[in-house]
Amino acid sequence: MAGETDEALLDIGEVARRSGLAPSALRFYERKGLIEPAARNGLRRAYRPETLDRLGLIGCARDAGFTLAEISAFLGARPSDTALRDRMAAKEREVDARVRQLTRLRDSLRHASVCDHDPLVECPDFKRAIRNVSPR
Amino acid sequence: MAGETDEALLDIGEVARRSGLAPSALRFYERKGLIEPAARNGLRRAYRPETLDRLGLIGCARDAGFTLAEISAFLGARPSDTALRDRMAAKEREVDARVRQLTRLRDSLRHASVCDHDPLVECPDFKRAIRNVSPR
DNA sequence: ATGCGACTTGAAGCGCGGTTCAAGTCAAGT
DNA sequence: ACTTGACTTGAACCGCGCTTCAAGTCGCAT
Numbered sequence: 001m002a003g004e005t006d007e008a009l010l011d012i013g014e015v016a017r018r019s020g021l022a023p024s025a026l027r028f029y030e031r032k033g034l035i036e037p038a039a040r041n042g043l044r045r046a047y048r049p050e051t052l053d054r055l056g057l058i059g060c061a062r063d064a065g066f067t068l069a070e071i072s073a074f075l076g077a078r079p080s081d082t083a084l085r086d087r088m089a090a091k092e093r094e095v096d097a098r099v100r101q102l103t104r105l106r107d108s109l110r111h112a113s114v115c116d117h118d119p120l121v122e123c124p125d126f127k128r129a130i131r132n133v134s135p136r
Numbered sequence: 137m138a139g140e141t142d143e144a145l146l147d148i149g150e151v152a153r154r155s156g157l158a159p160s161a162l163r164f165y166e167r168k169g170l171i172e173p174a175a176r177n178g179l180r181r182a183y184r185p186e187t188l189d190r191l192g193l194i195g196c197a198r199d200a201g202f203t204l205a206e207i208s209a210f211l212g213a214r215p216s217d218t219a220l221r222d223r224m225a226a227k228e229r230e231v232d233a234r235v236r237q238l239t240r241l242r243d244s245l246r247h248a249s250v251c252d253h254d255p256l257v258e259c260p261d262f263k264r265a266i267r268n269v270s271p272r
Numbered sequence: 273a274t275g276c277g278a279c280t281t282g283a284a285g286c287g288c289g290g291t292t293c294a295a296g297t298c299a300a301g302t
Numbered sequence: 303a304c305t306t307g308a309c310t311t312g313a314a315c316c317g318c319g320c321t322t323c324a325a326g327t328c329g330c331a332t
Contacts, residue, residue: 011278011279012278012279012280013278013279022320022321023278023279024320024321024322025319025320025321027280027281028319028320028321032319041328042279042280042327042328042329043279043280043281043327043328044278044279044280044327044328045279045280053263054257056266056267057257057263057266059270060241060266060267060269060270062319063237063269063270064237064238064241064269064270067318067319068318068319069318074256074257075257076255077248077255077256077257078254078255078256079251079252079253079254079256080254085248085249088245088248088249089245089249091245092242092245092246092248092249095238095241095242095245096242098238099235099238099239099242101199101200102200102231102234102235102238103235105196105200105231106228106231106232106235109224109225109227109228109231110228112213112221112224112228113221113224113225113228118214118216119212119213119214120210120213120214121190121193121210121211121213127189127193130192130193130196131192131196133196133199133200134195134196134199147308147309148308148309148310149308149309158290158291159308159309160290160291160292161289161290161291163310163311164289164290164291168289177298178297178298178299178309178310179297179298179309179310179311180297180298180308180309180310181309181310198289203288203289204288204289205288
C-alpha cells in the first residue's frame with residue numbers, strides 16, 4: 001500500500017486533452033519552469049489535477065500578453081516579494097494604458113467600417129482618430 | 137529643370153530619424169509591401185514626406201496587435217472592398233472583446249498588488265478574478 | 273515474442289518582426 | 303587620388319512560443 005502509483009494523478013495526454021494544450025506545449029512549459037509533474041511513472045509524467053487550474057491561469061496571463069518568463073516570475077510570488085509586487089502594479093498601469101489605447105483604436109475601426117472615403121486610409125476623420133491611438 | 141532630383145524627398149536615414157524606426161525596419165516594411173520609396177537617387181531610396189504619416193498609421197496598427205500582413209491589406213482599402221470592410225468590422229469586435237478582457241485582467245492585477253495571500257496565486261479572490269479574464 | 277499506442281528525449285524547424293553582418297556603391301570633401 | 307560616411311544588397315541570425323521529427327522506452331494485449 002505504501003509505494004503505490006497514485007491513481008489520482010493525470011498523465012500528459014489527459015492534461016493535454018483537458019487543458020486544450022498540446023503535450024509538446026506542456027513539456028515546453030516545464031522547461032520554462034511554469035509547471036512540473038508531481039511524479040513519474042517510469043519515464044512518464046504524472047500531474048496533479050491542480051495543474052489544470054495553474055494552466056488556466058497561465059493561459060489567461062499569456063492571452064493577456066504576458067511573456068512566459070513574466071508568468072514564471074509571477075507564479076512564485078509571495079507577499080514578501082516587494083519587487084515583484086511593484087512589477088505587478090507596473091503591469092497593471094501598463095494594461096490600463098493598453099485598455100485606453102485599444103478603446104481609441106476600436107473607435108477608429110468603428111468609423112472605418114462605415115466610412116466612404118477612397119482610399120479609406122486617407123479619410124481625415126480616420127486619420128485624426130488613428131493619431132489619437134498612440135500619440136508620440 | 138525637367139529631370140531634377142526632387143529636393144522634397146527624404147532619404148532613408150531622415151525617415152528613420154523622424155519615424156523612430158531603424159532603416160532596417162523600413163527596408164523590411166518595403167519587402168512586406170507596406171511602404172515604397174517615391175524614387176531612387178542612384179541606389180538610394182527617396183521617400184515622400186507623407187510616408188511619415190503612413191508609418192505613424194502602421195505603428196499604431198502594429199501597436200494594436202495587427203500583423204504586418206493585416207496592415208498591408210488594410211492600407212489598400214477602398215470603400216468598395218466590402219470583404220475588407222467586413223474584416224475591419226470583425227476586427228473592431230475583436231478589439232472590443234480584448235478591451236473587456238484586459239479590463240478584467242487589470243482589475244485582477246489591481247487586487248494582486250494589494251493582496252496578502254501566500255503564495256499570491258493561491259488567493260481565492262485572485263483566482264476568481266483571473267477566471268473571469270478568459271472564461272472558456 | 274510481437275506488435276500497438278502512448279509516452280520519452282534532444283534537436284531541428286516555423287512564423288513573426290525584425291536586426292546584424294559582409295561586401296559593395298556612390299557623392300562629397302581634402 | 304583617397305578617405306569618409308551614408309547608403310545598397312542578400313543572407314544569416316535573433317527571441318518568442320511553440321510544433322515536428324527521429325529514435326527510443328514502456329505497459330499491455332494478442
